[in-house]
Amino acid sequence: MPTHSVLFPVLLAAAGLWAQTPKYGVGRAPSPEEIRALGIIVAPDGTGLPEGSGTAIEGREVFSSRCAKCHGAKGEGGDAPALAGGQGTLNTPKPRKTVGSFWPYAPTLWDYIHRAMPFHEPGQLSHSQVYAVVAYILHLNGIAGEKQVMNAKTLPKVRMPNRNGFVADPRPDVGRIQK
């Protein structure tokens, strides 16, 4: 994972200023309910994952009625991107970037489906339905067994095949520097 250690001196320099009391006093403190109402935020280590659970067997049903129309019955893709397959293709001339071949973190998958899917009616799936769909997509990719239960405890432990497939931005990498 890329580090941004170069940024921290800036933060430290600003820390003194930030410790002060508010200068303008606008707004007010939100209630816990107001923050909750905005919805769940899930970190890559699984922090924020809610209660609920599901398996690939349960997920297959949800997937076929809510996801397959665009993503294909087995996540092979259609009007929407492929979700399965592609492992071992990233360094070939025709890489196929899917959940199984490309996504680095499993909790991120729960987050995205919960937040943004299905495309035409985001936010409509229950937490357990999302776990089930996640389990099914992981199963389609050979990452999880059919009966493996996905929940807030188990999902963060799933090791995605491309977990170490990302590097920090080295740019400028192309383009002459004219002094």
Add this chain to the structure above:
Amino acid sequence: MKKNQPSSRRRLLQLGAALGGGLAARQESARAEESDRRLGKPLSAYGERSPFEKSGRSVRLTKTPEAGSSGTPLGDSYGILTPSALHYERHHSGVPNIDPARHRLVIHGMVERPLILTIEEIKRLPSVSRIYVVECGGNSGGEWGPKTGSDAQRSYGLASCSEWTGVPLSLLMAETGVRPGASWILAEGADACRMQRSIPLAKAIEDILLAYGQNGEPIRPEQGYPLRLIVPGWEGATHVKWLQRLKVTGQPHMTRDETARYSDLMPDGKARLFTFVMEAKSVVTFPSGGQKLNGAGLYEITGLAWSGRGRIERVEVTTDGGRSWRNAQLQEPRLRIAFTRFRLPWTWDGRQAVLASRATDESGYVQPSKQALIEVRGLNSGYHFNGIKLWKVQADGSVTNADA
């Protein structure tokens, strides 16, 4: 002078009619005169452009028109500002219809004092106005392939430049305070997909704006009404629109739109993460693809240059496919991270010519060729294409894309 013309023409026509010129001619002239002198439209509350002007964003209709992009017609542009109505679009789940009276921004997470703010409260804070270009990380993505874009709009048009007005985010971060260990913010939109991007906190201190104004009026719905981030010089997706929350965190959240998307896959199979900055880029907007030169002679070559790293220092233009380059004139003032308009007079000899521009920014970075980019990044990185764009002027004056 002009004022006298109708009356002298009328006298002539009257003479003609007297000489038996006919009723039809007389009616014809009366109508022409009417259109010259008819009262114009009355006052109006919100202006429209001339009905003769048809330039628009390049909307591609797909099965999911709520998720996609439409480009700014750069080839029709003057100066450096993009009209708000022509600012490029990139939406992930459509344009929400937000009542500003009901909209709130929540700042929470690793802060000393979480805040909930109305738009009205945000507007009470000390504000600034800055002219910045915003460019989609996927702009010119089609240029990686063998078939380059046929015109400036469809190949380089996911970049637009506006004056943005709002509150420095650093000011609000000082209001909330941050806890030790805070290093990132997660920004979230109020669109259907709740678009989320992680941004290093240091950038927030540096120059991020919480913008509510665009080109002198409230930001357009397509651009994030009533509140969006402006993250100067960084890829467009970080400028989260319809902003509803900022969560201060100790780590990036690795959301789908910063890992599975907006990361750059290299030939070795590794993908670059958090490729934020948009590097120096330029494009000739006249003559450019789809336009036509009306015979040999004098023309003004013009175009736009910009860099996420600051000011544009130099733009060179070639008319012979890169064999020789001349410095173009840069329109002052040259603003940091904004469009810079360049111009160069050119006498076209009527023969086939290949035109291109090459920008250098204040960091000394020189815009590379497409080939140089591909040599390092291969053909599948998708995002952040900033290569030199070639246009071919054919002998008949028509202009097309040119593949080197």
